[in-house]
Structure formats: C-alpha cells, structure tokens
Amino acid sequence: MALTLPDLSFPTNSLEPYISAKTFEFHHGKHHKAYVDNGNKLIAGTEFENQDPESIVKKVVGDTSKAAIFNNVAQAWNHSFFWKCMKPKGGGAPTGPVAQKIQADFGSFEKFAEELKNAGVTQFGSGWAWLVQKGAKLEIMKTANADTPIAHGINPLLTVDVWEHAYYLDYQNRRPDFIQAFIENIINWDFVNSNLK
Numbered sequence: 151m152a153l154t155l156p157d158l159s160f161p162t163n164s165l166e167p168y169i170s171a172k173t174f175e176f177h178h179g180k181h182h183k184a185y186v187d188n189g190n191k192l193i194a195g196t197e198f199e200n201q202d203p204e205s206i207v208k209k210v211v212g213d214t215s216k217a218a219i220f221n222n223v224a225q226a227w228n229h230s231f232f233w234k235c236m237k238p239k240g241g242g243a244p245t246g247p248v249a250q251k252i253q254a255d256f257g258s259f260e261k262f263a264e265e266l267k268n269a270g271v272t273q274f275g276s277g278w279a280w281l282v283q284k285g286a287k288l289e290i291m292k293t294a295n296a297d298t299p300i301a302h303g304i305n306p307l308l309t310v311d312v313w314e315h316a317y318y319l320d321y322q323n324r325r326p327d328f329i330q331a332f333i334e335n336i337i338n339w340d341f342v343n344s345n346l347k
C-alpha cells in the first residue's frame with residue numbers, strides 16, 4: 151500500500167504541556183490513521199495503488215472527480231511531515247543554515263515567527279501554515295483543508311496544522327496560543343534544515 155501510518159519519533163506525553171498525550175492519541179491515532187486507511191481504500195485497484203503520495207497528489211490536484219483521493223492522500227502526507235517538524239524541547243531561535251536564510255528573507259526570527267503565526271491565525275476554517283522554499287527564497291504560505299505545497303511543486307520546510315483537531319483538546323478556541331507554543335517549544339529545526347534544497 152502506498153500510504154502508511156508512521157510511528158511518532160517521541161513519546162506521546164513528551165510535548166506536554168504544549169501538546170497533550172490525549173491530543174496525539176486522537177490526532178495521530180485516529181485522525182491521521184483515518185486518512186491513511188481511507189486513502190488506501192480509495193487507491194486500491196487504481197493506477198495510484200503503488201505510487202508514492204507526492205506523485206499521487208501532483209496528478210489529482212484540481213481534478214474534482216478525484217477530490218476524495220487528493221484529500222486523504224494529501225492529509226496522510228501532511229501529517230507524516232508535521233510529526234517530523236516536532237521534537238521535545240524544540241522551538242525557539244533556529245539553528246543551522248536555515249537560521250541565516252530566515253534572517254536574510256524575513257529580517258529576523260521574530261518577524262518570521264510573526265508571519266507564520268499570522269498565516270495560521272488567518273487561515274479561515276481548516277488548513278495549514280507553512281515555511282516553504284521557492285528557489286533560493288524562503289516564504290510563508292497557508293493552505294486550506296488538505297491542500298499542500300507538494301501538490302504545486304513547492305518545497306515545504308516546516309508546517310503547523312491549524313485544523314481544530316490539532317489544538318482543541320488543549321487550547322479550545324485559542325489557535326494563536328497553540329501556534330505560539332509550537333514556535334517557542336516544539337519546532338524541530340534539524341528537520342527544517344534537512345528539507346533545504
């Protein structure tokens with residue numbers, strides 16, 4: 151099968167108090183699992199069955215007859231990417247090559263943080279906020295629902311899930327506080343650096 155549910159690389163309680171074990175139990179164990187299971191059912195027996203998620207979303211994006219495939223496969227990929235953007239005792243100022251690029255393209259880490267937070271807060275309804283690389287330049291991007299930069303040939307470096315299921319158990323309606331905590335305490339900058347091309 152093309153889609154798999156990856157194990158988390160950290161214990162589910164290791165990001166507390168910023169993200170609870172309960173949130174991971176639902177977000178990884180139920181929501182992400184459902185995208186994987188539904189996606190696999192939808193691609194079974196089709197030309198997409200043995201293709202990787204990135205190829206699938208590039209092929210079906212914009213095709214309304216394949217919206218269910220796009221939504222489930224893109225969400226399966228987005229979540230696998232999102233878990234890798236996190237680590238216990240992460241966040242705060244970046245390290246490595248991405249630190250210089252953030253300085254150059256946003257002016258400062260604080261300005262980058264403000265733009266990422268603003269993208270997540272202003273995404274109406276469900277979606278994702280991203281740090282992406284376009285050519286040599288880093289930019290902030292937001293996508294609605296399942297949409298993902300990889301469907302549009304854009305290289306993602308970092309994402310934060312702003313669907314309510316990502317934060318409601320821990321923050322209720324306080325999406326800005328969730329994004330702030332993600333930036334200050336959770337981002338895995340080693341992973342972000344590894345995504346630079």
Ligand code: MN
Pocket residue numbers: 177181229311313315316
């Ligand atoms: Mn999610």
